[in-house]
Amino acid sequence: MEPNTIRHQVLFCLQEHATDQDKEKFLQESESVLSAIPYVNKFEVLRQVSRKNDYDYAFSMEFADQTAYDAYNVHPEHVRYVEQVWNVQVLRFLEIDLISL
Secondary structure (H helix, E strand, O other): OOOEEEEEEEEEEEEOOHHHHHHHHHHHHHHHHOOOOOOOOOEEEEEEEOOOOOOOOOEEEEEOOHHHHHHHHHHHHHHHHHHHHHHHHHHEEEEEEEEOO
């Protein structure tokens, strides 16, 4: 990872009533929308396999620097996604933002 690169990870659980089809649709839609937003690099959809925490999934992506990350957060597609998809379907989440030492 380059020195100014930010690795943004979001661990999350979907609503308890979500079916397997709902989950698959959410993951596919999320990848399609979020990975297409400018500034997003190395987008990944991940499934939790450890019993050490109780989150089910994660999104991981990288941003070239803080400016790119800030621009992503206010991008209209990201704002729309959070309001209309994320806030409706996600039960709880944890965000982790990392830079290389």
